[in-house]
Amino acid sequence: MQIEVRTQMLRMGRVGLLAGLVLAASPAHAFIAYVSNEKSNTVTVIDTDSWTVTKTIKVGQRPRGIDFTRDGKFVMVAVGDDDTIQMIDAKTQAVVDSLPSGPDPELFAQDAAGKILYVANENDNTVTVIDLEKRARLGDIQVGVEPEGMTISPDGKTLINTSETTNMAHFIDTASRQIVANVLVDARPRFAEFKHDSSEVWVSSEIGGTVSVIDPKKHEVIGKVTFEIPGLRKEAIQPVGIGMTKDDKTAFIALGPANRIAVVDVATRKVAKYLLVGQRVWHMAFTPDEKYLLTTNGVSNDVSVIDVAAQKVIKTIQVGELPWGIAIAP
Amino acid sequence: MIRWLAGLIGFGLAATSALAAEPALIGVGYLGIAGTRSTLSLVEQPAENDGVAGARLAIEDNNTTGKFLGQRFALEERRIREGEDVVQAATALADKNSFIITDLPADALLKVADALRGRGTLLFNAGAIDERLREADCRANVIHTAPTRAMLADALGQYLVWKKWSRWLLVVGSHDEDRLFADALRRAATRFGAKIVQEKTFEDKGGARRTDSGVTLIQRQMPVFTQGAPAYDVLVAADESEVFGAYLPYRTWDPRPVAGSAGLVPRSWDAAQDQWGAIQMQNRFVKLNARRMTALDMQAWTAARMIGEATSRTNSGDAKKVTDFIKGPDFSVAAFKGTRLTLRDWNLQLRQPILLVDGRMVVSVSPQEGFLHQVSELDTLGYDRPESKCKLK
Numbered sequence: 001m002q003i004e005v006r007t008q009m010l011r012m013g014r015v016g017l018l019a020g021l022v023l024a025a026s027p028a029h030a031f032i033a034y035v036s037n038e039k040s041n042t043v044t045v046i047d048t049d050s051w052t053v054t055k056t057i058k059v060g061q062r063p064r065g066i067d068f069t070r071d072g073k074f075v076m077v078a079v080g081d082d083d084t085i086q087m088i089d090a091k092t093q094a095v096v097d098s099l100p101s102g103p104d105p106e107l108f109a110q111d112a113a114g115k116i117l118y119v120a121n122e123n124d125n126t127v128t129v130i131d132l133e134k135r136a137r138l139g140d141i142q143v144g145v146e147p148e149g150m151t152i153s154p155d156g157k158t159l160i161n162t163s164e165t166t167n168m169a170h171f172i173d174t175a176s177r178q179i180v181a182n183v184l185v186d187a188r189p190r191f192a193e194f195k196h197d198s199s200e201v202w203v204s205s206e207i208g209g210t211v212s213v214i215d216p217k218k219h220e221v222i223g224k225v226t227f228e229i230p231g232l233r234k235e236a237i238q239p240v241g242i243g244m245t246k247d248d249k250t251a252f253i254a255l256g257p258a259n260r261i262a263v264v265d266v267a268t269r270k271v272a273k274y275l276l277v278g279q280r281v282w283h284m285a286f287t288p289d290e291k292y293l294l295t296t297n298g299v300s301n302d303v304s305v306i307d308v309a310a311q312k313v314i315k316t317i318q319v320g321e322l323p324w325g326i327a328i329a330p
Numbered sequence: 331m332i333r334w335l336a337g338l339i340g341f342g343l344a345a346t347s348a349l350a351a352e353p354a355l356i357g358v359g360y361l362g363i364a365g366t367r368s369t370l371s372l373v374e375q376p377a378e379n380d381g382v383a384g385a386r387l388a389i390e391d392n393n394t395t396g397k398f399l400g401q402r403f404a405l406e407e408r409r410i411r412e413g414e415d416v417v418q419a420a421t422a423l424a425d426k427n428s429f430i431i432t433d434l435p436a437d438a439l440l441k442v443a444d445a446l447r448g449r450g451t452l453l454f455n456a457g458a459i460d461e462r463l464r465e466a467d468c469r470a471n472v473i474h475t476a477p478t479r480a481m482l483a484d485a486l487g488q489y490l491v492w493k494k495w496s497r498w499l500l501v502v503g504s505h506d507e508d509r510l511f512a513d514a515l516r517r518a519a520t521r522f523g524a525k526i527v528q529e530k531t532f533e534d535k536g537g538a539r540r541t542d543s544g545v546t547l548i549q550r551q552m553p554v555f556t557q558g559a560p561a562y563d564v565l566v567a568a569d570e571s572e573v574f575g576a577y578l579p580y581r582t583w584d585p586r587p588v589a590g591s592a593g594l595v596p597r598s599w600d601a602a603q604d605q606w607g608a609i610q611m612q613n614r615f616v617k618l619n620a621r622r623m624t625a626l627d628m629q630a631w632t633a634a635r636m637i638g639e640a641t642s643r644t645n646s647g648d649a650k651k652v653t654d655f656i657k658g659p660d661f662s663v664a665a666f667k668g669t670r671l672t673l674r675d676w677n678l679q680l681r682q683p684i685l686l687v688d689g690r691m692v693v694s695v696s697p698q699e700g701f702l703h704q705v706s707e708l709d710t711l712g713y714d715r716p717e718s719k720c721k722l723k
Contacts, residue, residue, distance in 0.1 A: 104610070122610045125394055144398065145391045146610050164607060165635075165664070166395040167642065182398040184642060187664040188607075207664040233707065235669040 031287045032329045033294055034075045034088070035303055036063035037320025043077055044303075044319040045093060046294075048287055048328070051305060051315050055093050059086050065107040066325040069132065070114025075327060078105040078119070085119065090329060100137045102128035107191075107325075109150040109159065111174065118159055120147040127161050129177065141177050143170045149192040149203065158216060160201055162189035169203050169212075171219060181219035185212040191283075193242040193251075195266070204239040204253065211239050211253060213269060225253070225262075225269045232258055241283035243293055245308070252293055252306070254281040261295060261304075263311055275313055277304035285326040296323035353402040356392075356647040357427035358634055360385050361420055361434060361442070362457070364409040368539050370576035373689075376624065381433045381456060382407050383619040384627030385634045387611075390618065392638030401641055405634075410438075417445045424451045428649035431633045433457030433626065436467070443469040452653045454633035457626060460510070464677040465713065468720035473656065474679045475632045479514040481712035482596040485684030485696035486566075486589055487518030488710070492698045495563035495587070496524040499556070501578070504534045505571040512568040515590065522701075527560045532574045539572070552581035559584065566590040593688065596696070599628030600687040605695075608666035632665050632680065639663050668695070674709070677720040681708035 030049030036059075037044060043063060045055040060079030067076055068090070075088040078101065085105055087097040101108075104123040110116065110132065117130040126140040127147055144166025151160050152174070159172040162185070169192060171181040186208020193202050194216070202225075203212045211225040227237045238256035244266065245251075251264040257280050263273040278297025286293050286308070293306040296319075303323060305315035366376045377383070385405055392403045406427055408419050416434065420442040423430055430446075431454045432439055440463070443453055447469075455463060455474045463469075464478055490496065498519060502512040512529075519526050532555070556565065556578070565582055567590040569575030575591035587593055601622035604612065611631075615623040623631075640652040640661065655661055657678065662670040667683045674681060686694045701710040709715075 104613075122607075123613055145394045146607065163395075165391055165611075166398070167639075167664075168395070168398060170398075179398075187639075187662060187670060207662070207670045209670070235706065235708075 029289065031289075032090075033285065033287075033303075034066055034077075034327050034329075035294075035296055035319050035323050036066040036077050036325045037301075037322060038062055038064055038298070038324040039322035040320035041079075042320045043075070043088065044323070046303065046317055046319070048292065048294075051317055053317065053319065056320065057088060057093055057095065059088070059095060060084065060098075064324045065105065065120075066327045067108065067110070068327050068330055070110065070112075070330075072330045076108070076117070077325075078108060080104045080106055080122070085117075097135065099130055099132075099135055100128075101130065102126060102137070102140065106148055107150045109152045111152060112154075112156040116174075118150055118152070118161075120150050120161060122146050122148065122164075125163070127159070127172070139177065141172060141179070143172075143179070144168050144182075149190055151192040151194055151201070153194055153201075153216065154196060154198050160192045160194075160203075160216075162192055162203055164188045164190065164206075167205075167208075169201070169214060171216070183212075183214055183219050183221060185214075185221065186210045186224075190240045191242055193244055195244060195248045196246055197248055202242050202244070202251065204242055206238045206240055206256065209234060209237050209239065211242065211264075223269050225251075225264055225271070227253075227255060227258075227262055227271060229255075229258060229260065229274055241281070241295070243284045243286055245286075245290060250308075252284060254284055254295060256280055256282065257299075259297075261293075261306065273311055275306060275311065277306075277313055278302045278316065282323075283325045285328045287328055288330055294326055294328065296326050298322045298324065353396065353400045354647045356396075356401055356403050356637070356641055357429070358385070358389065358403060358405050358637060359423035359427035359430035360405060360407045360630070361416075361423055361430055361432045362407075362409050363434065363438075364411045367572070369572045370539055370574075372540075374576075376626070377621055379619065380624055381626040381630045383621075384615070384623065384629070384631035385431055385456075387615050387618050387627075388631040388634030388638065391614075391635065392641075395638060395642055399642055399645065401647060403634075403638065417441050420446060424449055428452065428647075428652075429454065429637050431456050431630050433630070436460040436463055439463065439472070440467055440469070443472050447471055450649050450653070452649060452656070454630075454636070456629040456633050461514070461713065464679045465719045468677045468722055470678070470722040472678060473633070473636070473673065474677075475629045475636070477598050477682060477684060478679065478712050479511050480517060481682075482684060483511065483514035483518040484521065484711045486594070486596040486686060487515070487522045487524060488696045488698040488701050489594075489686050489694050490564055490566075490589065491522040491524055492700070497562045498524055498526045498564055498566045499559050499562040499586070500526045500529045501556075501565060501567045501569075501574075502529060502531050503569040503571050503573050503575075504531060505573075507570040508568045508573075511570050511591070515566055515568055526566075527562045530555070530559075532569070534571065534573045548577045549581060552577050553583045556581075557583040562586060564589055565593075567592050594686050594693055595688070596684050596686055597625040598682060598684060599623065599625040600685050600692055602687060602690060603666070603685055603692050605692070606666050606668040611666055628665070632663065632671070635665065636661075636663050636680075669708070672706070674715070676715050676718050677722070679712070681706060681711075683708065684711060 061081035144163025146164035149162035186205035188207035241254035279299035
């Protein structure tokens with residue numbers, strides 16, 4: 001729909017009506033997406049209005065986890081092989097600073113106020129706690145083998161970390177920085193995502209091939225999302241990234257080498273639809289207006305754009321090599 | 331499904347409440363032969379702790395998980411010296427350990443398996459690649475984490491055929507295990523449509539692997555040995571005995587690549603493997619053992635991790651429960667190979683992708699694209715269910 005309007009706009013623009021029409025058609029706000037390219041050691045900047053790459057930023061080695069600071073001023077990108085998290089100034093789009101993250105940072109989460117950052121350090125089974133303002137390390141929390149997925153409850157009181165070889169979601173009290181519960185999930189848990197109403201946390205298991213739905217109060221697995229794609233081996237279905245709409249009605253789950261995003265009805269935990277995207281899809285981000293969902297497709301080196309309402313892939317954008325994570329400016 | 335779910339939920343509760351209690355001790359034995367074999371290449375010379383070092387890392391990994399579950403793992407290592415009775419050693423190990431990882435020759439392993447059958451000890455064969463242990467001589471109390479010769483040969487064969495190097499010059503050593511590997515390679519050629527244009531035997535006439543001016547001599551011998559072969563694409567060597575294989579690359583009469591026991595080698599694991607999150611485990615291994623990780627280390631790691639996986643899923647250290655779970659339909663283990671690993675229920679062989687390595691890099695990983703199977707593409711490697719002669723008992 002949006003695309004059609006724009007095409008029309010451009011056509012008419014040629015006859016000199018462009019300026020007036022831009023206002024009249026009132027297109028979606030342009031957002032800026034930042035994509036970490038694990039192999040290229042770069043971050044690709046995408047304009048979501050024109051769907052074009054506007055800049056490629058050189059960063060440290062093996063960029064993976066990526067997110068904005070809450071004030072929108074910086075993009076933080078975990079560069080695992082340089083053992084740090086780099087800060088990209090969103091205005092100048094250049095690396096301006098780095099954080100003392102601990103060895104091999106991969107994914108991280110920040111508290112609601114944007115003051116404390118929690119980083120999963122895969123190499124030494126710890127979560128590092130960082131004061132974002134002072135850029136100082138506050139301490140470590142011992143977790144299971146190969147910590148990876150990180151998320152914070154909407155009320156900021158509980159941090160969830162998943163450990164890939166221990167196969168658990170660790171529930172950590174952010175005040176005391178102590179583990180309060182460990183919930184066993186299927187093999188190689190990669191990513192955790194809270195429902196916006198805090199009633200459930202969803203944890204993807206890459207090798208187990210499932211998403212566990214956990215009751216965060218009782219610390220119990222209360223259900224599982226399973227996937228079946230005709231003509232595809234079970235082993236090729238490897239869930240990783242999860243995106244949930246703000247109304248908590250629809251979840252989008254990246255299925256890795258199955259090259260698909262599963263669209264899941266959150267209430268029934270059943271897959272409604274599979275969307276074919278690029279190869280080895282890992283992570284995703286919504287535009288703030290939730291009109292679009294962008295996914296990173298590692299092996300095909302591109303980003304797929306999904307029209308959220310229509311549940312259709314509308315565009316593919318070439319980025320760097322092995323795109324991994326994505327963040328969109330608030 | 332419901333029962334399974336209910337089990338998990340119950341377990342979630344138990345896991346939380348078990349924190350304060352005294353941890354349950356789970357004993358894992360490691361039984362191997364003292365001393366190491368000699369290789370042509372000095373850099374390939376196995377360390378004294380080859381294999382058990384991988385088990386040690388997995389025990390550490392299991393203990394990190396175990397501290398959240400109230401489980402503690404301990405490893406007891408035993409090496410047999412010449413003249414010592416393997417059954418006696420195994421029985422002593424079994425007194426304290428319900429699970430024993432073995433790196434033993436086929437006959438010794440069978441003796442141990444039969445001696446311990448009544449005790450409920452579960453054995454993990456991490457070292458022996460012999461087909462017969464999964465076929466006519468299979469045992470219900472032996473799980474195999476080591477791949478078989480046929481799996482290794484098929485993994486290589488698929489790649490060579492994919493590469494369109496389908497004319498093979500096969501050079502076979504004069505020892506029994508060389509001939510067994512050659513059998514597996516011939517079978518792979520037939521299965522995947524390659525042609526063995528000629529077979530040559532390299533006679534082991536004895537002699538030292540380390541000499542002062544050996545290179546000069548080898549450089550004269552190898553071109554002559556490979557001279558006059560019919561047109562071929564790749565030389566495939568079957569030399570498990572480490573007599574000549576490593577001498578072949580760059581020395582063949584015709585400029586051809588070498589594969590099999592040298593050049594491009596099929597292995598369950600390699601120190602260069604860094605995909606699928608493996609880098610973290612490689613780092614942990616180097617930190618713990620001050621050397622790099624071999625295929626045997628990985629086979630032992632996987633065995634000990636299978637035990638840990640089953641004890642955490644069943645929330646139990648009970649040998650019977652753990653064994654039933656490992657052999658059951660819901661078991662799988664993650665081992666940094668891009669896919670879950672499961673057991674072939676007809677012979678208890680672990681399905682696994684096989685790496686093709688050149689000593690510096692992972693060149694490819696089999697099964698190759700396009701080799702299809704109705705159950706699991708991993709079953710395109712090795713003997714499949716319909717061909718199996720195994721009757722588990």
